[in-house]
Amino acid sequence: MIKTVLAVICLTAVSSVSYANxxxxxxxxxxxxxxxxxxxxxxxxxxxxxxxxxxxxxxxYQSWPVNGRLxxxxxxxxxxxxxxxxxxxxxxxxxFQNEGYTYQVxxxxxxxxxxxxxxxxxxxxxxxxxxxxxxxxxxKN
Numbered sequence: 001m002i003k004t005v006l007a008v009i010c011l012t013a014v015s016s017v018s019y020a021n022x023x024x025x026x027x028x029x030x031x032x033x034x035x036x037x038x039x040x041x042x043x044x045x046x047x048x049x050x051x052x053x054x055x056x057x058x059x060x061y062q063s064w065p066v067n068g069r070l071x072x073x074x075x076x077x078x079x080x081x082x083x084x085x086x087x088x089x090x091x092x093x094x095x096f097q098n099e100g101y102t103y104q105v106x107x108x109x110x111x112x113x114x115x116x117x118x119x120x121x122x123x124x125x126x127x128x129x130x131x132x133x134x135x136x137x138x139x140k141n
Contacts, residue, residue: 036083036092041070042105042119044134049121050074051081051094051105059083061096061103078103100126105136 038053048064059081062074081096086106093106106120119136 036107040119041139042121042136043139044121044136046134047121048139049105049136053083054079059094059096061094061105101131 036053040051042049042051043066046066048066048068048070050062050070052060052062054060058079061076061078061081063076064070064072064074068075076098078096078098081094081103083092083094085092091106091108093104096103102124104122104124106122107118108120118138121132121134121136122130123132125131
């Protein structure tokens with residue numbers, strides 16, 4: 001009888017400690033993960049880029065020349081993009097495919113500072129060579 005009581009007490013203590021560790025881990029993870037906006041507008045040296053989450057869960061990429069108005073017709077539209085998480089710190093990137101080219105818009109929270117832009121546009125050609133890489137800043141999200 002005493003062994004049974006001690007076993008129940010030990011199991012309760014172990015499960016309580018395990019549950020506490022899970023709660024602390026989830027709290028720490030949620031502190032560092034960031035919410036992905038449904039719409040973000042980014043300005044780079046050459047472009048204005050708008051990325052919108054569509055009702056089907058995929059993303060739409062639209063771009064204009066840097067001095068273009070967002071109310072005008074976009075110079076490029078790419079649909080069926082996806083948001084890809086990068087690590088556990090809340091970083092992610094959007095990826096779009098267009099005529100063999102890959103367009104990625106990276107969001108990096110871990111290096112968010114006055115010296116480093118919060119977004120980076122990277123375009124690679126069909127052979128995997130980077131043809132454009134530009135830092136970008138949020139115009140609206």
